Amino acid sequence: MVNDIKLLSTLEAMTGPTPHTPTKAQLLELVAALGTAQWQDFAAAAARHGLTSVQAKLLAQLKGPVPMRGLAALLLCDASNVTGIVDRLEARGLVRREPDPADRRVKNVVATDEGRETIRRVRAEMQATHSALDALDEAERTALYGLLERLRPGLEHRG
Amino acid sequence: MVNDIKLLSTLEAMTGPTPHTPTKAQLLELVAALGTAQWQDFAAAAARHGLTSVQAKLLAQLKGPVPMRGLAALLLCDASNVTGIVDRLEARGLVRREPDPADRRVKNVVATDEGRETIRRVRAEMQATHSALDALDEAERTALYGLLERLRPGLEHRG
DNA sequence: CGAGTTGCTTGACGATCTCAAGCATCAATG
DNA sequence: CATTGATGCTTGAGATCGTCAAGCAACTCG
Incomplete structure (x- = not known):
């Protein structure tokens, strides 16, 4: 699938002095470190707006109305947990519970204007992440994106 | 710095049908998704051994003796928080508190044999992550490693 | 209608996290 | 040496996060 020699030399030109092929362990550690960073x-950006990371993460999922159950699935947690998080967000006016027209059991959660604006700012204020990505030029970003996309299927549906 | 045309076509051969250059937002979202995954x-691997993610993360830092204060710095949290986490790990025999010979205020935390073995297994059992990395061949891993290393400085010392 | 399922909430309980306060120890100063 | 201040750790209060079990309302299917 890949022409090793040509590719590696191109990559070397691209990423600077190439470390020799990393162990899986090294790569894993690096991915973990960047993930937590x-x-x-x-979390820090969220905190500046008085949000916990979980509250901000929930808010980030609300592109449209989402039922409580759906939020639990997205956040991979128990539905009863979502109740409390939405309670607190609703108390601050960042989120609204709307009845579902098709099923009276369901409550759909919607971000208010203030909620949307808040999460937009949180994303914009992730300085460390933004400046890290700024270190890459366009070609490198494309390459990174492609590589990460290849990782996605393995990571997201787990067995 | 980069020969765009040649590089992009090589990358295209490497990563399959190339999405056009992704927005910073798209890249950010992808990185976030993989980070949480x-x-x-x-967390799931840790849970199989009866550990919470935070306990496992703390255990993962113990390559040698580390004072409580140091753990708080590594985990970016209050020192009083570390007390409780270490208490629970110590109660299960995964960790020990040792007096520091040079400063009697300090308690150094050390992983026991069982603690080291446990965290080793947790790492080994991160199936999703391992299989995701297995999807990349050697050249791709080297490329990914190089790109992530370029991201590190921006992400790790934040302003 | 009745039985089972599903969506959400509540209550109990443990873990995580921060802050303020406290105790012991160290370091520096007079 | 004695005092003062800083440092390392623990404790306690209070909020959030997370699970499980139980409960109520509403949907589905026979």
Whole structure:
């Protein structure tokens, strides 16, 4: 699938002095470190707006109306947990519970204007993440995106 | 710095049908999604050994003796929080508190044999992460490693 | 209608997290 | 040496997060 010699030399030109092929363990550690760094960047940005990371994460899922059950699935947690988180967001006016017209058991959660604006700012204020991505040029971003997309299927549906 | 045309076509051969250059937002979203997926993989593996994710994360830091204060710095949390986490790990025999010979205020936390073995297994059992990385060949891993290393400086020391 | 399922909430309980306060120890100063 | 201040850890109060079990309302199917 890949022409090793040509590709590696191109990559070397691209990423600077190439470390020799990393162990899976090294790669794993690096991915983990960056994952937590980015999560903490997110948490810090959320905190500046008086949100916990979980509240911000929930808010980030609300592109449209989502039933409580759906939020539990997205956040991979118990539905009873979502009740409390939405309670607190609703008390601050960032979110609304709307009755579902088709099923009276269901409550759909919707972000208010203020909620949308807040999460937009949180994303914009993730300085560490933004400046990290700014270190890459366009070609590198495309390459990174492609590689990460290849990782996605393995990571997201787990066995 | 980069020969765009040649590089992009090589990358296209490498990553399959190339999405056009992704927005920073798209890239950010993808990185976030993979970060959480990996974190949940870690949490699930830890849970199989009766550990919470935070307990496992603390255990993962113990390559040698680390003072409580140092753990708080590594985990980016209050020192009083570490007390409780170490209490629970110590009660299960995964960790020990040792007096510091040079400073009697300090307690150094050390992983026991069982603690080391447990965290080793947790890492080994992160199936989703391992199988995701298995989807990449050697050249791709090297490329990914190089790109992530470029991201690290921006992400880790934040302003 | 009745039985089972599903969506949400509540209550109990443990873990995580922060803050303020406290105790012991260290370091520096007079 | 004695005092003062800083440092390392623990404790307690209070909020959030997370699960499980139980409950109520509403949907589905026979």
